[in-house]
Amino acid sequence: MTATHDTRNFFLEGPAGRLEAILWTPSVAVRLPLAAVVCHPHPLFGGTMHNKVVYQAAKSLDALGIPVLRFNFRGAGLSAGEHDRGVGERGDVLAALNFLAAEFPDMALLVAGFSFGSLVGLRVGCEDARVSHLIGLGIPVNSSDFSFLRQCDKPKLFVHGSDDKFGATEKVRALVALLPGSNQLVVVESADHFFAGKLDQLDRAISSWLSKELPHSSL
DSSP: OOOOEEEEEEEEEETTEEEEEEEEEESSSOOOSEEEEEEOOOGGGTOOTTOHHHHHHHHHHHHTTOOEEEEOOTTSTTOOSOOOTTTTHHHHHHHHHHHHHHHSTTSEEEEEEETHHHHHHHHHHHHOTTEEEEEEESOOTTTSOOGGGGGOOSOEEEEEETTOTTSOHHHHHHHHHTOOSOEEEEEETTOOTTOTTOHHHHHHHHHHHHHHHOTTSOO
8 A cells, every 4th residue: 555645736837728746756765567547527516626525535546546636627727628418528538648648658557537527637648558457436327328338348447336326326326237358347335426425435445446456466
């Protein structure tokens, strides 16, 4: 487990202007095979990189010795530009991946996203050959089309609250059952969309999955 990390607050260049970002790099001399980006929920409903679910996901990855990048989508926080209904935001995710690839050139990349961030992040992650693993948290299947995942055979973890009003559990189960490759769904009982009071179970789901996915690392 990582005791400390170096924190870098900065702006990375995105297609609509600069994007506010935070990079955590493990201070220990451990080099695991992944660097990760975590994408935040809908900015028009208060979503930023400081969201509790996003922060917990970043903490879980950081605790495993994985460098983690969070950033604010265009128009959120101090990021330039305006909200683009998830279309232009794909370019924001790509800019984040380009940064990570340059910063950690010998590592594969992981994309994690919560709610709106899962819709945008997983789509880009599926298409980008540098991305090896995907994590979808609270995927909003009730109102969004996740059918693109049916062409994505990369290893995927989904963590979902049983009481998530934006994603009916039966719809999530049906979707995951149709996906190619290795897929794991963890349903957190009595958890709402934001995993209120259940973030420890979110942490365990991420840690357990990656420990199985990366058995030859020092997780």
